[in-house]
Amino acid sequence: xxxxxxxxxxxAALALYVLSMxxxxxxxxxxxxxxxxxxxxxxxxxxxQAASAVAAAASALAPASAASN
Numbered sequence: 001x002x003x004x005x006x007x008x009x010x011x012a013a014l015a016l017y018v019l020s021m022x023x024x025x026x027x028x029x030x031x032x033x034x035x036x037x038x039x040x041x042x043x044x045x046x047x048x049q050a051a052s053a054v055a056a057a058a059s060a061l062a063p064a065s066a067a068s069n
Contacts, residue, residue, distance in 0.1 A: 019025055
């Protein structure tokens, strides 16, 4: 039983050491987009528009099938 407690203490100390050596680590949890610049949001919003434009162009160039005639 005491080996489990010592193992946990060693592992916790090792984890804290690794995290402290890691640099700027944010342990604050989820931020929900606070750190994201507005450009990323506008690029994400334009992706579905670009996809629908490509689909519309592809359907305009494709010949009609026999079933649609």
